[in-house]
Amino acid sequence: MADDAASPPLTVAIWRGDARKGSLVSYRVPNRPGQTILDVLTWVQRTAEPGLAYRFACRVGMCGSCALTINGLPRWACRTRAEAVARDNRIEIRPLRHFPVIRDLVADVEAFFERWQRAFGRFGPSGPEATDFARIAPDDPDRRAADAAIECIGCGICFAACDTVGANPDYLGPAALNRAWAAHNDSRDDRRAHLRAAVQNGGAHTCHSQGSCRRVCPVGRDLTRSIAGLKRKSLTAALKGKL
Amino acid sequence: MTEFRLYLIQRVTAALLLGLGLVHLGTILSATEAPLSAADILARTRASALWPIFYGVFVLAAATHAAIGLRTIAREWLGWRRDIWVMALWLALTGLGLRAVWGIA
Numbered sequence A: 001m002a003d004d005a006a007s008p009p010l011t012v013a014i015w016r017g018d019a020r021k022g023s024l025v026s027y028r029v030p031n032r033p034g035q036t037i038l039d040v041l042t043w044v045q046r047t048a049e050p051g052l053a054y055r056f057a058c059r060v061g062m063c064g065s066c067a068l069t070i071n072g073l074p075r076w077a078c079r080t081r082a083e084a085v086a087r088d089n090r091i092e093i094r095p096l097r098h099f100p101v102i103r104d105l106v107a108d109v110e111a112f113f114e115r116w117q118r119a120f121g122r123f124g125p126s127g128p129e130a131t132d133f134a135r136i137a138p139d140d141p142d143r144r145a146a147d148a149a150i151e152c153i154g155c156g157i158c159f160a161a162c163d164t165v166g167a168n169p170d171y172l173g174p175a176a177l178n179r180a181w182a183a184h185n186d187s188r189d190d191r192r193a194h195l196r197a198a199v200q201n202g203g204a205h206t207c208h209s210q211g212s213c214r215r216v217c218p219v220g221r222d223l224t225r226s227i228a229g230l231k232r233k234s235l236t237a238a239l240k241g242k243l
Numbered sequence B: 001m002t003e004f005r006l007y008l009i010q011r012v013t014a015a016l017l018l019g020l021g022l023v024h025l026g027t028i029l030s031a032t033e034a035p036l037s038a039a040d041i042l043a044r045t046r047a048s049a050l051w052p053i054f055y056g057v058f059v060l061a062a063a064t065h066a067a068i069g070l071r072t073i074a075r076e077w078l079g080w081r082r083d084i085w086v087m088a089l090w091l092a093l094t095g096l097g098l099r100a101v102w103g104i105a
């Protein structure tokens, strides 16, 4: 292909191994303009290393399954252009930080989503009538707070970026707490379950507000603000004895 | 919930220390401004029970705040997850501080 010869090939170092051990293996990949990291991985699997394991589904930034550590930062492979992250034509691809490896770039996400359950990251209707539709004005403050927190694609990038997640094995992490905060602002919700979950050991107050999560979130969720909301509301509820 | 209580106490002691610290700074400034000798200062602190009470609260707030903060740092950076040394630290800081308060009472 003409464009293959146009620029020198990329050197792509990919982490290969399993839960016990592994190492970086380098591949020479054609430097095609506009290709994504996911394209690079597909090229490697099709031409050089058929056994390479990596995960993806939608290829368009919706499913959240392709997150990896790309040149040191957690990013989504399908929406990250190789030329934007390459340094001296080199790219290093590793599995996501804070996730146990299954094989190569495929990480085990069970413990990540298990924390969403522990954070009560779901709707808890206040009564039978609350399961019906509710009329909510678009400029309602609760609606706005919920809007700011929804549309997370569950990629785990914030979880990988958070140093507190690495330092404290109990910490629920930004994505789970953000989900709880979104559900908490649903006016049909009983609202207390999220606050009770937020004060468990490893809950919202564990966050040091460093803000790494919101810097890396590919869909721009302000997780630090969601966690601050949970801290504020649970603190007020606790002081009023309403937890 | 335990961690949340510690978080709460950490915030309350921080707020206390801010107020108490400002008063403490004020007394240092006015004592050096005057200037007062050690004997003058002791005469004043012994004249009213409010001074030892003020510094007693100060010591308790500082010891508690420091112990909780160091506990979190040690848990996260060193992986020390047992609390026995935190209690010991709290006792040591409180003991040293109250001994000093005793000196001015």
Ligand code: SF4
Pocket (backbone or CB within 6 Å): A064, A151, A152, A153, A154, A155, A156, A157, A158, A159, A174, A175, A178, A216, A217, A218, A219, A220, A221, A223
């Ligand atoms: S909040 Fe953002 S970074 Fe975190 S899981 Fe959701 S989409 Fe990914």
Ligand code: FES
Pocket (backbone or CB within 6 Å): A056, A057, A058, A059, A060, A061, A062, A063, A064, A065, A066, A067, A076, A077, A078, A079
């Ligand atoms: S493959 Fe679905 S978000 Fe990247």
